[in-house]
Each structure stands twice: as C-alpha cells, then as structure tokens.
Amino acid sequence: xxxxVEFYFDFSSPYAYFAAHKIDDMVExxxxxxxxxxxxxxxxxxxxxxxxxxxxxxxxxxxxxxWDRLARFQELPxxxxxxxxxxxxxxxxxxxxxxxxxxxxAKAFGWDCFTTxxxxxxxxxxxxxxxxxxxxxxxxxxxxxxxxxxxxYKARVKDETEAAVEKGVFGSPFVIVDGEGFWxxxxxxxxxxxxxxxxx
Amino acid sequence: xxxxVEFYFDFSSPYAYFAAHKIDDMVExxxxxxxxxxxxxxxxxxxxxxxxxxxxxxxxxxxxxxWDRLARFQELPxxxxxxxxxxxxxxxxxxxxxxxxxxxxAKAFGWDCFTTxxxxxxxxxxxxxxxxxxxxxxxxxxxxxxxxxxxxYKARVKDETEAAVEKGVFGSPFVIVDGEGFWxxxxxxxxxxxxxxxxx
Numbered sequence: 001x002x003x004x005v006e007f008y009f010d011f012s013s014p015y016a017y018f019a020a021h022k023i024d025d026m027v028e029x030x031x032x033x034x035x036x037x038x039x040x041x042x043x044x045x046x047x048x049x050x051x052x053x054x055x056x057x058x059x060x061x062x063x064x065x066x067w068d069r070l071a072r073f074q075e076l077p078x079x080x081x082x083x084x085x086x087x088x089x090x091x092x093x094x095x096x097x098x099x100x101x102x103x104x105x106a107k108a109f110g111w112d113c114f115t116t117x118x119x120x121x122x123x124x125x126x127x128x129x130x131x132x133x134x135x136x137x138x139x140x141x142x143x144x145x146x147x148x149x150x151x152x153y154k155a156r157v158k159d160e161t162e163a164a165v166e167k168g169v170f171g172s173p174f175v176i177v178d179g180e181g182f183w184x185x186x187x188x189x190x191x192x193x194x195x196x197x198x199x200x
Numbered sequence: 201x202x203x204x205v206e207f208y209f210d211f212s213s214p215y216a217y218f219a220a221h222k223i224d225d226m227v228e229x230x231x232x233x234x235x236x237x238x239x240x241x242x243x244x245x246x247x248x249x250x251x252x253x254x255x256x257x258x259x260x261x262x263x264x265x266x267w268d269r270l271a272r273f274q275e276l277p278x279x280x281x282x283x284x285x286x287x288x289x290x291x292x293x294x295x296x297x298x299x300x301x302x303x304x305x306a307k308a309f310g311w312d313c314f315t316t317x318x319x320x321x322x323x324x325x326x327x328x329x330x331x332x333x334x335x336x337x338x339x340x341x342x343x344x345x346x347x348x349x350x351x352x353y354k355a356r357v358k359d360e361t362e363a364a365v366e367k368g369v370f371g372s373p374f375v376i377v378d379g380e381g382f383w384x385x386x387x388x389x390x391x392x393x394x395x396x397x398x399x400x
Binding site: 048056057169 | 244247248249250256257258259261262265266269273365368369370371381383384386387390393
C-alpha cells in the first residue's frame with residue numbers, strides 16, 4: 001500500500017513539534033510520503049472531555065519539564081511561549097491554502113510556524129504573524145492573510161478536524177498509516193515498525 | 201548515585217504490565233536496582249481529575265487496540281479482563297507485605313498478579329485470588345489473606361500513594377530516577393539514557 005501517511009496535529013501542540021521534526025525523514029526512508037493535517041485539537045478534546053495538558057495539576061508541570069528535556073534530546077530550539085496554548089486557526093487555514101499550491105513549501109511554512117512558536121516563543125495566533133511566516137516561504141503575506149478569512153479554508157479546517165475525529169483522532173500528534181492509528185510523539189518507533197513490516 | 205530506581209504503578213494498569221516486563225533487566229544493566237511501588241492510581245487521578253483510560257470516548261477504543269498490539273510486540277500473553285479497571289488494594293497490600301520479607305519473591309508475586317490479570321484475564325481484586333497467587337511464590341495463602349486486612353499494610357499503601365503524589369506521580373507506570381520522573385511505558389528509552397549518562 002502506498003497511500004500517504006497522515007500526520008494529524010495542532011500547531012499549538014509541543015509533542016507535535018517534536019514529531020514534526022522527524023516524521024518526514026522517517027517515513028520517506030520507507031518510500032512513503034506524509035500528508036500534514038493540521039486540525040483544531042480543541043474540537044477533538046470536546047469529544048474526549050480533555051483539557052490542555054498544562055491545565056492539569058501535576059501533569060502540567062511534568063509536561064513543561066518534559067518538553068524542555070525532549071528539546072535537549074532532539075537538539076531543537078525551545079522557548080516555552082508565555083501565551084499557551086493558543087488558537088491556531090490562522091496557521092491551519094494558511095497551511096491548507098499553501099498545501100494546495102505546493103506541499104514542500106507548505107511543510108516549510110508549517111515547520112516555521114512550529115519553530116517560531118516553540119523555538120522562539122513568539123505567539124503565532126495573529127494573522128499578521130502567520131502572513132509574515134508565509135512570506136519567508138515564497139508566499140505573499142497579503143494573500144496568506146486573505147486566506148485566513150477565506151470561506152474555502154475556513155471550511156477546510158473544520159472539515160479536516162471533523163474527519164480526523166471520525167477516524168478516531170483524539171490527540172496531537174496522531175499518525176495514521178493504512179488505517180492504523182498511532183498517538184503521540186513517542187510512537188514513531190511503532191509507525192516505523194508498521195512501515196517496515198507492512199502491518200503485523 | 202546508586203539509590204534504587206522507583207517504579208510506581210497500579211496493578212490494574214495495562215501500560216504498567218508492559219513496563220514491568222522490561223524495567224528490571226534494563227535498570228540492572230546499569231548496576232542499579234528497582235523498587236516496585238504499587239499505588240492506588242485512583243487517588244492520584246483525583247488530583248489530576250483523570251478517569252480510567254477506557255472511560256474516554258475515542259481514547260478508550262484506541263487504548264484497547266494499543267494494548268493488543270503492544271502485547272504482540274513484546275510477545276506477552278494478553279487477555280483483556282472483562283472487569284476492568286479493578287480495585288487492587290489487596291494486591292498492593294500483599295505486595296508490600298511480601299516486599300518486607302523478600303524483594304525478589306515480592307516481584308515474582310507482583311509479576312504473577314499482572315500476568316494473571318492481563319495475561320489470563322482473571323480478576324485479581326479478591327483477597328482469595330491474591331492469596332492463591334501468593335501461595336505460588338513461597339508465601340502462605342492464609343498469611344497473605346491476613347495481610348490484606350492488616351492495619352500496617354493498609355496504612356503502607358495509603359502512605360506510599362500519598363508520597364507518590366507528593367513526588368508528582370499522576371499516572372501509571374511512572375519511574376523516578378534520582379528525582380527525575382518519567383511517565384509511561386514508552387519512556388523507558390529515556391530512563392535508559394538518564395542511567396547511561398548519569399543525568400544530562
């Protein structure tokens with residue numbers, strides 16, 4: 001089977017940042033491609049009654065420390081954003097708009113959203129910030145800002161989020177390979193095993 | 201530092217079953233020992249407002265499928281218990297009672313609790329079942345059953361659970377090495393890295 005591997009995530013998810021850094025290289029080693037699928041994690045969390053990780057006593061503190069050490073392990077820049085979690089509708093809409101033009105450029109834009117937010121600690125919730133990031137990857141900032149208000153991409157993010165929940169996606173990151181779901185940045189070893197064996 | 205590595209878990213936790221299978225061998229490879237610390241996960245969950253995994257929509261179904269594939273990966277017997285999750289007070293009290301006599305035998309008893317519950321799908325909430333398991337590891341079934349009602353071990357499980365929550369334990373399994381916490385069966389690679397480097 002050669003359908004693209006689906007990588008579901010919210011741009012406000014630290015564990016998605018850590019997974020996004022690795023997933024394309026890993027999957028491409030098996031001759032497969034990755035479709036990035038930004039979604040609104042908050043909508044999925046309504047289904048599972050989940051809260052943002054940092055809102056939980058104990059678990060919130062653990063996660064903050066865990067992100068810090070994961071960044072050191074993966075040698076990634078890390079600067080915990082002051083405003084967190086944030087609304088990532090603008091980033092997701094512009095991502096799909098960019099994706100419809102050029103997958104590689106869209107991923108470069110998406111990765112830049114992640115590193116701007118988690119690597120530099122800069123809030124990426126505003127359409128202006130998203131426009132500025134888009135402009136670094138061959139897109140017009142004005143066109144990108146317009147896309148954040150485009151009914152097509154408003155609907156796209158909503159539809160992709162609903163489709164994700166229907167497929168069982170309840171967290172970020174969540175990878176689907178040939179219908180099999182893998183939740184969490186810690187499960188890329190399992191994705192790899194699936195890809196190597198073509199199932200089990 | 202050579203303090204024992206602490207392995208916190210609830211006997212009703214599938215991910216603890218998967219971690220328990222590996223942790224001693226892994227840690228002993230670094231010349232350290234493991235203290236098994238059964239606790240009442242429900243008490244920790246009150247602090248974090250958590251629910252048993254299978255109670256969550258989507259996540260519950262995902263976890264059931266995940267346990268099945270993890271068992272195949274680790275080549276462990278797996279038989280989802282009909283009654284799940286269960287109260288594991290009897291198992292925890294007898295574990296500490298056994299631990300105070302012989303660490304190795306206590307771990308053998310503890311591992312048998314896990315495999316009886318998750319490998320064979322047999323309910324281990326009754327003190328009679330716990331007595332029977334204890335009798336397979338050099339303990340008197342009657343003495344084990346008596347220990348389930350012993351004020352010393354009632355207090356011990358309560359105290360260990362409270363101490364765990366104070367140390368930040370909010371889930372199962374949870375490993376603490378030299379004060380550093382690692383949550384989840386998926387984080388043994390990180391425990392290993394800590395043990396190898398003596399921190400980071």
